[in-house]
Amino acid sequence: MAEAILTEVKKLVEPILSERKLILEDLEYVKEGKDNFLRIYIDKVxxxxxxxxxxVSERLSEKLDEQDPIEGTYFLEVSSPGAEKPLKTPEDFKANIDQNIYVSLYVHIDGEKEYEGILKDFSNNVATIDYKFKHRIKQVQIPYDKIAQARLAVML
Known part of the structure; x- marks a missing residue:
């Protein structure tokens, strides 16, 4: 059911975003406690x-009221993915070369299940990351299918 809702919402929001030269980063329809949330994450350069x-929230709300693709009550949230936005697709990785990222893995690679460092390359579905180990820079190559989660990471 959630997939059908997201498909309909995507059809409604994409023309609004296109007109405003915005990118749809993510959509989610989730239940948290007793409440349902429709979350739209948008971005641009x-x-x-x-x-x-x-x-975007006002214009989408009007469209949702007209089309009514969601039964019951829900909260609409439109926001930026933030400084530590998730990297969910190979395209996200390719678009963030030379950025500091954090990845957690399904399996250990070189004895570790987490890495934070500069994404140097993403090709053939492998992420190459330069990271600090003690006082040296090391490099690790991580197959995309071994990545459980990834996000941009703010450097302190």
Missing amino acids: GGVDLTECSI
Whole structure:
């Protein structure tokens, strides 16, 4: 059921985003406690601000009221994926070369299940990351299918 809802919402939100030159980063329809949430994550080069999120929220809310693809009550949230946005697809990795990322793995690679470092390359479904080990820079190659989660990581 959630997939059907997300498919319909995507059809409604994409023209709004296209007109405003925004990117749909992610959609989710989830139940948390007693409440349902429809979350839309948007972005653009240089990032989005609260005004942009508000405009998209208002316009999408009107479309959702007209089409009514979701039974019952829910909360609509439109936001930026944030500074530590998730990397969910190979395209996300390719778009974030030379960025600091964090990955957790399904299996150990070189004795570790977590890495944080600079994404140097993503080709043939393998992420190459330069990371600090003690006082040296080391490199690890991680097959995409071994990555449980990945996100951009803010460097402190």
